[in-house]
Amino acid sequence: MSNPRLTKLFTYASAGLYTLLKAFEYAVDTERSEMEFSVEVFRLKELHLTDGDLRWLVCKEFAVHGIETTVPAHKQRQFILDDSLVFNKRSCLALTLSGYHETLDASLSSYDKPVDTIVTGDDPNKSQVTQEHSESKKILSFGTYQNIVPERSSESLKQMIPSWHSERRELYWNGTLIKRYKVPSPNQETVLTVFEEENWPVRIDDPLPLRDGVVPKRRLQDTIKSLNRNQRNSLIKFRGDGSGEGVMWEGLCPEMYPENNIL
Numbered sequence: 351m352s353n354p355r356l357t358k359l360f361t362y363a364s365a366g367l368y369t370l371l372k373a374f375e376y377a378v379d380t381e382r383s384e385m386e387f388s389v390e391v392f393r394l395k396e397l398h399l400t401d402g403d404l405r406w407l408v409c410k411e412f413a414v415h416g417i418e419t420t421v422p423a424h425k426q427r428q429f430i431l432d433d434s435l436v437f438n439k440r441s442c443l444a445l446t447l448s449g450y451h452e453t454l455d456a457s458l459s460s461y462d463k464p465v466d467t468i469v470t471g472d473d474p475n476k477s478q479v480t481q482e483h484s485e486s487k488k489i490l491s492f493g494t495y496q497n498i499v500p501e502r503s504s505e506s507l508k509q510m511i512p513s514w515h516s517e518r519r520e521l522y523w524n525g526t527l528i529k530r531y532k533v534p535s536p537n538q539e540t541v542l543t544v545f546e547e548e549n550w551p552v553r554i555d556d557p558l559p560l561r562d563g564v565v566p567k568r569r570l571q572d573t574i575k576s577l578n579r580n581q582r583n584s585l586i587k588f589r590g591d592g593s594g595e596g597v598m599w600e601g602l603c604p605e606m607y608p609e610n611n612i613l
Contacts, residue, residue, distance in 0.1 A: 356412075356456035359403060366397035367453055370413070374445045383601050385416050386427050388444035391437045404443060405435040412449030414552055416442050431552065431591070431598060446552065447511065511550040512586055512599075514542040523585050523601070530582065537573040541588075541597055553591055553598045567594035 359367060373387040380387075391404060407413035416429035418440045429442065445453060512523045519531035521542060531539070537558055544557040556570050570590065574597060577588040588599050 352455040352458070353452050355406070356452055359399070360456055363398040363400075363403060364457075366394045366399040366403075367457065369394070369397060370443065370445050371450065371453055371457065374450045377444075381601075382426075384444040384446075385414065385429050385431075385442070385600070388414075388416060388418075388427075388429070388442035390418075391441040391443060392439065394443060401437065404437065407443065407449065408433075408435060410449075411446055411551070412452055413443045413445055416444070418442050433553075433591075447549075512545070514546040516543055516546070521586075526583050526585060528581050528583055528585055529577075535576070537569065538577050541573060541577065545597075545599065550599070552600075553596050556595050556597065570594065570597065573597075 356367075369389055373389050374384055377384040377387045394404060395401070404413070404415075408415050415432050415434070415437070417432050417438070419428045419430055420426075421428075432441075512521060512528065514521050516539065519534075519539065521528045521530075540557050541554075544554050545551075548554060556566060558566065558569060558573065560566065571594070574588045574590055585602055586599055587602055588597060590596065591598050
């Protein structure tokens, strides 16, 4: 059953939600981070999503909020992920994996409604909204709705998250070995195990237990550095969340980050 609030959003902001869906699918198709195809908040607001709508998506972890820091010298878009609900002119949003599924389900629930029932009231922009909704449906009918039926579609989404095999102490992504631990590494393995148990969210709280004489933030920072070190294939980057109390991960483009140190 689709999320009722998301389904309701499609009655007045379908163009914005379809734009987020399409951006996520582009990221999957090109095997890039969802943030590289994230949509500017000002653009989503032009497509009738309100600040409240966007904040709700972030709070429900259906979307990720990032502040773009890209400069002309960069070869790919750069972001600082931001858990806050304060948006500025450089704010961008991208659907999470769960957000994609939820939004897609909601779109299916509203898809068969006649276009002229989507917009209600005496809105002076009614004709514009109706046209955007119609065009969005047309675009999606040739893309998403044809691609959600085959099994390979769900498989391609699974490829967007890593896989930690604790019994073998091996980290994979889409069948590619990223890192293998020949000796136990308790701190790193604890972080990877929690990510795996929680289905690889963008961020997790520091999972390492408190110990006397150990500074938690410094230990977490050292663990993150170790997670990034000696990867057989550099497809994942771990980093702190800026508070010293959480760990985040992101996928890297294989073409720009070739194989590095062999364990």
